[in-house]
Amino acid sequence: MSLAPYRQPIRRDRVFRLLQSEPDFSGTSHGVILYIDDVSVSFDGFKALDHLSLAVDEGELRCIIGPNGAGKTTMMDVITGKTRPDSGRVYFGRDIDLLDLDEYQIARGGIGRKFQKPTVFEALTVLENIELSLASSKGTWKTLFAKVDPAQARRIDEVLVTIGMQDQRRTAAGALSHGQKQWLEIGMLLMQNPRVLLVDEPVAGMTGNETERTAELLTSLAGDHTVIVVEHDMAFVRSIARRVTVLHQGSVLAEGSMNQIQADPGVVEVYLGEEE
Amino acid sequence: MLTRRLLTSDWGGTFVLGLLVAMLIAVPIANLMVPPDSPYYLSSYWVALLGKFLTFALLALAIDLIWGYAGILSLGHGAFFGLGGYAMGMYLTRQIGEQGVYGHPVLPDFMVFLSYEELPWFWLGFDMFWFALLMAMLVPGLLALVFGWLAFRSRVSGVYFAIITQALVFALMLAFFRNEMGFGGNNGLTDFKEILGFSVQARETRVALFLASGIAVILGYLACRYIVTSRFGRVLIAVRDAEDRTRFSGYRVDHYKLWVFVFSAVLAGIAGALYVPQVGIINPGEFSPIRSIEAVLWVAVGGRGSLFGAIVGAFAVNGAKTWFTVAYPMFWLFALGALFVLVTLFLPRGLVGLFRRRREGES
Numbered sequence: 001m002s003l004a005p006y007r008q009p010i011r012r013d014r015v016f017r018l019l020q021s022e023p024d025f026s027g028t029s030h031g032v033i034l035y036i037d038d039v040s041v042s043f044d045g046f047k048a049l050d051h052l053s054l055a056v057d058e059g060e061l062r063c064i065i066g067p068n069g070a071g072k073t074t075m076m077d078v079i080t081g082k083t084r085p086d087s088g089r090v091y092f093g094r095d096i097d098l099l100d101l102d103e104y105q106i107a108r109g110g111i112g113r114k115f116q117k118p119t120v121f122e123a124l125t126v127l128e129n130i131e132l133s134l135a136s137s138k139g140t141w142k143t144l145f146a147k148v149d150p151a152q153a154r155r156i157d158e159v160l161v162t163i164g165m166q167d168q169r170r171t172a173a174g175a176l177s178h179g180q181k182q183w184l185e186i187g188m189l190l191m192q193n194p195r196v197l198l199v200d201e202p203v204a205g206m207t208g209n210e211t212e213r214t215a216e217l218l219t220s221l222a223g224d225h226t227v228i229v230v231e232h233d234m235a236f237v238r239s240i241a242r243r244v245t246v247l248h249q250g251s252v253l254a255e256g257s258m259n260q261i262q263a264d265p266g267v268v269e270v271y272l273g274e275e276e
Numbered sequence: 277m278l279t280r281r282l283l284t285s286d287w288g289g290t291f292v293l294g295l296l297v298a299m300l301i302a303v304p305i306a307n308l309m310v311p312p313d314s315p316y317y318l319s320s321y322w323v324a325l326l327g328k329f330l331t332f333a334l335l336a337l338a339i340d341l342i343w344g345y346a347g348i349l350s351l352g353h354g355a356f357f358g359l360g361g362y363a364m365g366m367y368l369t370r371q372i373g374e375q376g377v378y379g380h381p382v383l384p385d386f387m388v389f390l391s392y393e394e395l396p397w398f399w400l401g402f403d404m405f406w407f408a409l410l411m412a413m414l415v416p417g418l419l420a421l422v423f424g425w426l427a428f429r430s431r432v433s434g435v436y437f438a439i440i441t442q443a444l445v446f447a448l449m450l451a452f453f454r455n456e457m458g459f460g461g462n463n464g465l466t467d468f469k470e471i472l473g474f475s476v477q478a479r480e481t482r483v484a485l486f487l488a489s490g491i492a493v494i495l496g497y498l499a500c501r502y503i504v505t506s507r508f509g510r511v512l513i514a515v516r517d518a519e520d521r522t523r524f525s526g527y528r529v530d531h532y533k534l535w536v537f538v539f540s541a542v543l544a545g546i547a548g549a550l551y552v553p554q555v556g557i558i559n560p561g562e563f564s565p566i567r568s569i570e571a572v573l574w575v576a577v578g579g580r581g582s583l584f585g586a587i588v589g590a591f592a593v594n595g596a597k598t599w600f601t602v603a604y605p606m607f608w609l610f611a612l613g614a615l616f617v618l619v620t621l622f623l624p625r626g627l628v629g630l631f632r633r634r635r636e637g638e639s
Contacts, residue, residue: 080524107526119521121514128510133525140528140535146507192526 031094033058033226034079034196039088040250041074048074049085050250056196061222063237064230066247067270072230073116075247076198080113081106092196108138112194116201116230118181120188122174126165129173129184130156133191155191162217163187178205186217196226203236215240282501288628289501292584293494299326300490304483323482324554329594330489331551334496336574336586338543341500343572344581345509346536347516349434352441354568355448356416356541358558360548362452363415365465365558366399367408368476375469385467386460396458405472412549413542420541421534428530428537433519442565449563464559471553482554489550493587496543500583503536512536573612576619579626588627 034056041049049071056062066072077083079090081103090098098106107113121129134152137143148156160166163183168176173184182202189197202218203211211233219240221227231237237244237258244261246253254264261267283290303326306318335357342348369384378388382395401407423444427437455461474481503509514522515529523529552558561567570593578589593615600608623629 082520102528103523104526104528107524113524115521119518121510121517121521123513123517124510132507132510132514132522135526138525138527140508140531143511144503144506144508188525 031058032056032091033093034228035091036075036079037089037091039075039078039085039090041071041078041083041085047250049078052088052247052251054245054252056226056228058195058226059223061219061227061240061242062229063241063244064228064247065232065234065237065244066253069249070247071250072247073200074250076113076200076230079106079198080111104138107192108135110193110195111198112189112192112196113198114182114185114189114200114202116204118178118185118205120173120176120181120184122172125170125172126160126176126184127156127169130159130187130191133188135191135193159187159190162190164213179207179210182206182214183210186214190221194225196228197221199227199229201231202229203231203233211236278502281505282498286501286584288582288631289497289584292587293497296490296494296587300487303486307479307483320479320482323479323486325598327482327486327489327554328551329591330486330493331547331554332571332574332594333587333590334489334493334547334550335544335571336578336590337493337496337500337583338540338547339571340575340578340580340583340586341503341543342536342540343575344583344586345504345516346512346533347433348533348537349438349572350441350537350540350568351438351565351572352443352445352568353540353544353571354563354565355441355445356420356544357548357551357571358445358448358452358560358562359416359419360412360545361552361558361562362459362465362548363402363408363412363545364549364552365468366402366459367405368468368471368553369460369465370399370403371470372467376467384460384465386455386463387458390455392458398458409549412545416541416545416548417538420538424534424537428533431530442568445563445568446565449560449565452560452563460559462560464557464561466557466559468553468556476553476556485550485554489554492546492550496546497583497587500543503539504583508532570612573616573619575626577615577623577626579628582626582628585626585628592627 032055034054036052036054039049039052040047048069052071052075054075064072064075074083078085079098081098081101084099092098092106092109092111096109098111101109121132124132131148134148134156136146136152157166160169163186165180165184165187168180173181176184182205186199186202189199199218203214206214215236218227218229229237229240241258243256244258245255246261246264246267248270253270254261254267256264283293303318303323306316307320307323310317312319335353338356339350339353342350372384374381376385376388378385380388383392387395402411427440432440451457452459452464453462459465468476470476471481471485474484476482504512511522511527511532514525514527515532519529548558548562574589574593575586576589577593578587579585596611596615597608600611619626
């Protein structure tokens with residue numbers, strides 16, 4: 001893959017943000033869907049990401065592991081536009097530079113994110129939570145007069161069934177258990193119909209049974225969507241991962257199948273070794 | 277259809293609206309038709325007082341919409357209330373005309389006193405009622421637009437936002453205190469004679485202003501209720517409870533905050549415009565920071581996040597204030613402080629929360 005067209009430090013058409021039109025997400029069809037190129041982020045001298053480069057293929061289910069402080073969450077912040085890196089580029093598809101976009105544009109463009117701590121709108125019901133995530137017009141005037149049309153209602157029901165909450169649609173999200181909130185948030189992600197799902201610690205606080213169902217759900221999503229999972233639970237990673245990336249001190253330490261990773265002496269030393 | 281959406285499952289709001297309508301019918305009758313020696317007679321003092329409370333209720337609604345639903349705490353809503361008030365005050369001042377002390381046909385008394393040659397440009401047009409009313413909405417709205425755009429774009433929120441709104445209202449107070457500003461300085465604008473050709477002192481005018489205020493509160497309530505029951509309102513709640521989540525769901529949080537902040541400022545401006553002819557004066561005191569904090573307290577007492585609670589709170593606190601400042605003038609500030617502490621400690625959901633808790637206990 002040639003990187004030459006990507007190496008433009010300043011794009012003249014993007015200097016003035018006001019002149020920037022809404023991004024065109026049509027060029028994200030085949031091959032590599034997410035390409036992180038030499039990204040560095042530091043907070044007060046601490047290097048959270050250190051020349052991190054990483055490519056994820058369309059439809060892949062990728063697990064990202066690493067000890068605390070390896071930069072997993074910072075990486076997600078960079079991809080979703082929350083944190084601006086000091087250097088490097090992040091590409092979505094072939095020619096969309098995510099660093100030029102704001103969070104809402106990235107979200108609308110098809111990158112959904114689940115937070116580490118399950119984050120749902122606690123004062124609203126399950127149904128309202130899901131409805132707010134509908135991939136529909138999200139401008140102020142449109143929402144003031146918005147109604148759910150039949151197609152959207154069907155989609156909402158579909159997602160409620162997928163996450164197994166069709167009987168709890170009127171329950172306030174705040175009253176759900178920790179595991180249920182995780183599922184609701186995954187459901188909200190699905191409503192956005194994203195091309196890429198970034199899932200931060202999806203099984204934290206779940207029971208064995210719930211963990212199993214989450215594994216099934218994420219595996220079934222891969223293919224139609226690209227799923228990137230950050231997780232600490234090694235048993236869970238082993239059960240779903242085809243390809244694993246190990247982060248350490250802000251850059252990639254190793255990448256490969258779970259067996260390859262486990263055999264890598266460097267990985268054993270910094271991460272897997274600690275657990276045993 | 278719309279009524280059903282706005283008022284079903286809003287028993288408290290329906291009840292409060294019912295009370296308001298009853299008041300709007302009873303007060304004019306008790307003032308205009310009941311003979312003064314009857315025990316049911318209501319003096320014009322009371323009409324003006326209740327009318328004033330109604331404008332406060334509208335201000336409280338405006339604050340509750342942004343604080344209770346979008347989580348934006350503004351401690352400077354007096355700025356918008358005051359600007360709306362000044363716009364109306366300027367109209368009323370220009371209506372004085374030759375009835376002023378100096379009898380100048382165009383210039384208000386204070387301008388003659390300060391030896392102005394001609395009317396400053398920003399006073400032009402205020403001899404027309406519709407223009408003044410438009411400005412009472414437009415000026416607060418524009419200020420909120422610029423201020424909110426700067427603040428929300430830079431993601432200033434929470435206590436930092438509250439502090440800069442205090443700074444805003446304080447800056448306005450200092451500016452309006454200056455004679456050079458051309459708004460009557462320290463003394464403000466007063467000695468009004470006529471509104472739309474009717475004497476502001478006349479009983480009928482007072483009743484009309486009272487009715488206008490009551491209708492404004494009802495319409496304001498229904499408008500706010502429409503907003504909070506729409507998907508827009510649910511986005512506001514989402515912003516309040518989990519701003520990042522809302523952003524990553526594809527919403528432009530800053531646009532939502534700005535929109536509702538401007539709407540709230542316009543409501544506050546209307547409240548101010550209705551307030552001034554009923555109290556007969558507008559001066560920079562309206563911009564004092566404590567006034568804005570008090571308005572937030574009405575909402576806290578009534579019940580943050582419950583629109584009708586804001587109306588209840590405005591009446592409860594101002595009723596208590598009126599009684600205290602007559603009976604125990606020295607103790608009002610202490611009572612106010614105590615109220616703040618007690619509400620924070622024991623009534624996190626305000627007076628309205630008392631009922632709600634009992635209902636939940638029953639079920």
